[in-house]
Amino acid sequence: MELAEGKLKFIEAWGKLGSEWGINRTMAQVHALLLVSADALTTEDIMSELNISRGNANMNLRDLIGWGLIEKQHKPGERKEYFFADKNTWNIARQVAKERKKRELDPIIKLLNELSEAKGDDKSRDFKTFKTTVKDINKLAKNVNKTLETMLKAEESWFWSSIFKIFK
Numbered sequence: 001m002e003l004a005e006g007k008l009k010f011i012e013a014w015g016k017l018g019s020e021w022g023i024n025r026t027m028a029q030v031h032a033l034l035l036v037s038a039d040a041l042t043t044e045d046i047m048s049e050l051n052i053s054r055g056n057a058n059m060n061l062r063d064l065i066g067w068g069l070i071e072k073q074h075k076p077g078e079r080k081e082y083f084f085a086d087k088n089t090w091n092i093a094r095q096v097a098k099e100r101k102k103r104e105l106d107p108i109i110k111l112l113n114e115l116s117e118a119k120g121d122d123k124s125r126d127f128k129t130f131k132t133t134v135k136d137i138n139k140l141a142k143n144v145n146k147t148l149e150t151m152l153k154a155e156e157s158w159f160w161s162s163i164f165k166i167f168k
Helices: 003-021 025-035 043-050 053-069 089-115 125-153 156-167
Strands: 072-073 081-087
Touching: 003 025, 025 043, 025 053, 025 081, 043 053, 053 081, 053 089, 081 089, 081 125, 089 125
Parallel strands: none
Antiparallel strands: 072 081
16 A cells, blocks of 8 residues: 555544544544644645645634644744644543543533432432432443543553553
């Protein structure tokens, strides 16, 4: 397989994976292109490589910056903006986890905390079932949150050695 074909396959696969992270396919493809590019790219480079519009490129670049997955840089004497991605996979995984926690887990924990305060007839089977279910899901969500917090603070080697100890 030649490099160009390999890059295209990687970009396509990363795009599919992106939907699993909670981001759109094109956003993940832009990220993939920046990951496999040795040099920072301009918006025009990205538009050309991925055959997307300027608006689509700009929107996805802005979103990737918001996710903390890419950065913008200026080169002295040039008006164009250049974009590059951190290529450290541990940093990428932590950043995606951090964003997903903020966007998905934190709001559900807040809701579950509110739901756990619901009032009702303690003798009602429906109320007992509701309270038990909310309590159990809240406990699980908080444990997931603790695990993510640990991952976000951890160094890569410590995290993986801890995970492997669990499975021994």
